[in-house]
Amino acid sequence: MEKEYHEGILAGEHLAASCVGTAEGTSAEDNTATESKRIVRYQDSDGNIHYGVIEGETIFQLANEFAEIAAGTCSYEGTEVALGDAKILIPVEPSKVVNFGWTFAGHAKETGGTANLKEPFLFLKPQSALIADKETICLPPIDLTNKVELEGEVALVIGKSGRNIPEEEALSYVFGYTVFNDVTARDLTKTDPQFTRGKGFDTFGPIGPWVVTGIDPTHLRIVTTLNGKVVQDGNTSEMSLSIPFLISWVSKIMTLEPGDVLALGSPSGTCPMKSGDVVTVEVENIGKLTNYVK
Incomplete structure (x- = not known):
């Protein structure tokens, strides 16, 4: 250990615990029983x-890449940065962004779909769609789309590689949870046979501002405001399919x-x-994930 923080989560032997979400042998129960941590990806001056790792208004720099942090092998580099002085980036650099559609009955109904109790509607967003907290959602030219909508969601971040994951083990593959806005060109998703164009424009994937570990994802309230007015108010408890089921189901299609x-879908x-x-x-x-529209 290069440096200890005498009051915080990074003191001595507690460092690894501050990063662990999906180390080998971690059970699904362990993942929601550990102390919550905020893991951030940022750019320094x-x-x-x-x-x-964020504690209070301070970031404690880690000397590792994401896969090492998720595996619990992280170490404190000895540098502290004020949260307000760091440029917050997208929290991870995924190989893929997997989206589940119509997992909330109310949203499925309002967009002309049906909440399926057997399997979700599945689509992917390109990594080029991702933007960070406080960045700008850029509306495409009007000749491409004239109806761009918000969709506030919870997203999970995978912590270890897996395929054909048993449902009862699925949560042990989760590193943590973040906030997502599945920006959508609604006119295009209603006319195209699949969602790639309507969901895939650059900047159509705001995410962040960080990943939180050690929380129970089954009763998380989701509130979206537009210019300060509440437009969405839902809860993950309203989902028609469970999170372990979704992880297991998609892992039979592609390696995570x-x-x-x-x-995980929008209310x-x-x-x-x-x-x-x-x-x-x-x-x-x-x-909170805040973005500006231009």
Whole structure:
């Protein structure tokens, strides 16, 4: 250990516990019983990119890449940065962004779909769609789409590689949870046979501001505001399919890798955005994700 923080989570033997979410042998129960930690990816004043653990208003820099942090082998580098002085980046760099659609009955109904009690609607977003907290959602030209809507969601981040994951072990593959806005060109998803175009524009995937470990994902309130007005107010307890089921189901289709993002679907209340708007998605026990629309 290069440095100890005498009051915080990074003191001596507690460091590894501050990063562990999916180490080998970790059970699903362990993942929701440990103390919650906020893991952030940020850029310092010299332009260098790091991961860190947030305590209060301070970031404690970690000397590791994401896969090592998720495996519980992280170490404190000895550098502290004020949270307000760091540029917050997208929290992970996923190999893929997996989205589950129509997992909330209300949202399925308002967009012309049906909540399926057997399996979800599945689509992918490109990594190029991802933007960080406080960054700008750029509306495409009007000749491409004229109805861009918000969708506030909870997303999980995978911590270890897995395929054909048993449902009863699924939560042990989760590193933590973050906030997601599944920005959607609604006119295109209603006319195209699949969702790639309507969901895949650059900046259509706000995510962050950090990943929170050690929380129970089954009763998280999701509140989305547009220019300060509440437009969505839902809870993960309303999902038609369980989170372990979703992880297990999609792992039968594709291998899940550390850092992959699985967005769990939106509650009802999705609505259009226009240039000049400010949209904030707040998820209980995780934080707020705010983006500007241009």
